[in-house]
Amino acid sequence: MSWHALASPARFMRYSTRIRPWAVAACLACTGAGLALGLFASPPDYQQGETVRIMYIHVPAAWMALFCYTAMAASSAGFLVWKQPLAEMAARATAPIGACFTAVALVTGSLWGQPMWGTWWVWDARLTSVLVLFFLYLGYIALAEAFDDPVKGGKAASILALVGFVNVPIVKFSVDWWNTLHQPASVARLDGPSIDSSMLTPLLLMALGFTFYYVALVITRIQALVLERRVRALQQAAAGM
Amino acid sequence: MSGIADYLAMGGYARFVWPAYGVAAIVLVVLWVLSHRRHRSLEASVRALEPEWRREAP
Numbered sequence: 001m002s003w004h005a006l007a008s009p010a011r012f013m014r015y016s017t018r019i020r021p022w023a024v025a026a027c028l029a030c031t032g033a034g035l036a037l038g039l040f041a042s043p044p045d046y047q048q049g050e051t052v053r054i055m056y057i058h059v060p061a062a063w064m065a066l067f068c069y070t071a072m073a074a075s076s077a078g079f080l081v082w083k084q085p086l087a088e089m090a091a092r093a094t095a096p097i098g099a100c101f102t103a104v105a106l107v108t109g110s111l112w113g114q115p116m117w118g119t120w121w122v123w124d125a126r127l128t129s130v131l132v133l134f135f136l137y138l139g140y141i142a143l144a145e146a147f148d149d150p151v152k153g154g155k156a157a158s159i160l161a162l163v164g165f166v167n168v169p170i171v172k173f174s175v176d177w178w179n180t181l182h183q184p185a186s187v188a189r190l191d192g193p194s195i196d197s198s199m200l201t202p203l204l205l206m207a208l209g210f211t212f213y214y215v216a217l218v219i220t221r222i223q224a225l226v227l228e229r230r231v232r233a234l235q236q237a238a239a240g241m
Numbered sequence: 242m243s244g245i246a247d248y249l250a251m252g253g254y255a256r257f258v259w260p261a262y263g264v265a266a267i268v269l270v271v272l273w274v275l276s277h278r279r280h281r282s283l284e285a286s287v288r289a290l291e292p293e294w295r296r297e298a299p
Contacts, residue, residue, distance in 0.1 A: 050252040054261045061265065100272045108261040115257050213269065220276050227283035234290040 009226045012086055016219040023216035031209030038202035045199075052199070054112040059187075060207040062105040064214060065133060066168055068098030072140070073165040076158035085229075086222070088154040091161060092144050093221035097214055099137035106130060117181050125174035126182040133171055136164040150229070 038056035045052035072094045078087035109127070110120045121127065140157050147153035175184045187193045193200055251258040287294050 044252060049254060051254045051257055053251070053258050057261050057265045096272065100268050104265045104268050107264045111257045111261045111264075115254055213273075217273060217276055220280050224276065224280040224283050227280070227287050230294075231283060231286045231290065234287070238290070 009086060009229075013223060013226060016223060020216055020219045023212045023219070027209050027212035027216055029209075030205050030212060034202045034205030034209050038206060042198050042202050048116055051112055051115050054108055055199070056202050056206045058105060058108040058112055059203060060210045061101045061108060062130070063207055064101040064210045065098060065105050065130065066171060067211070068094050068101060068214065069133060069136070069161075069165070069168055072098060073161045073168075076161040079154065080158050080162070085151075085154075088151075088158065089222050089225040090218065091140075091158065092154065093218050093225060094214075095137055095140050095144070097217055097221070099134060099141065101210070102130065102134040102137060106134060113181070119181075122181055124180040124182065125178035126171070126180050129167060129171045129174050132167055136160070136167060140164070 034056060038053060042053070042056075044050045072091045075087045075091035075094065078084055079091065106127075109130075113122070114120050140160055143160055144150075144153045144157035147156070174180065175182050186195045187200065187203070195203070249255060249259075
């Protein structure tokens with residue numbers, strides 16, 4: 001069986017419907033445990049006090065913002081190279097989820113910045129590049145929806161997703177390349193995380209919870225796109241008769 | 242009782258910590274609900290056009 005047939009919408013519907021409940025369960029378990037540890041068991045920070053609890057939302061949301069964009073760009077590349085419609089649907093289904101995670105990262109970052117830095121916003125490299133990431137998501141969504149023919153919209157939006165991917169390493173390394181109020185990486189470091197396990201555990205649990213949220217929701221949204229094209233095909237067939 | 246009030250006060254940072262959790266919960270729940278509502282209505286449309294359709298069809 002060819003790779004294309006393996007990734008057929010019918011097979012996707014069948015397998016994804018089976019996987020989805022497990023992703024929902026894993027999301028609830030990880031987020032529940034993460035919230036319990038993050039809000040109750042973990043200590044306040046010796047410098048930041050209780051505001052450190054914003055980290056358990058802000059950091060996983062920011063990771064997901066980059067993860068979703070990377071997934072969107074990879075799917076778009078898959079669509080442009082192999083003309084695989086399911087890859088385009090995966091990118092299209094991912095964009096609003098990534099935009100929401102980016103919005104959450106921006107708002108929670110602002111709510112953390114005010115008490116700790118004394119400002120809601122600063123136009124430095126990290127914050128500005130994440131704002132650009134948010135607008136790239138919005139641009140992708142607008143472009144994908146701008147054409148009557150979903151294949152044309154998908155192609156134009158895929159190119160935007162690939163070009164915009166250059167922003168992802170800029171977001172990641174902005175804290176090392178430029179002076180910024182934002183602190184550098186404290187988990188994904190070559191010499192290991194520089195954060196105590198009482199805070200690292202809830203942080204990673206929340207990140208896992210958000211990842212499973214993405215898996216469950218992207219399945220629902222890809223299925224909706226498959227159904228939408230089915231409705232369109234059936235309506236066209238009915239009109240042609 | 243003051244234990245709970247102390248906890249909710251978040252060391253004086255309640256107006257930053259709780260809105261951060263609230264915004265995240267609202268955004269993620271609204272996106273979830275809208276996505277599932279859309280999925281349900283499209284599934285109903287397919288069934289109306291093609292009564293023999295099943296989600297887990299081979």
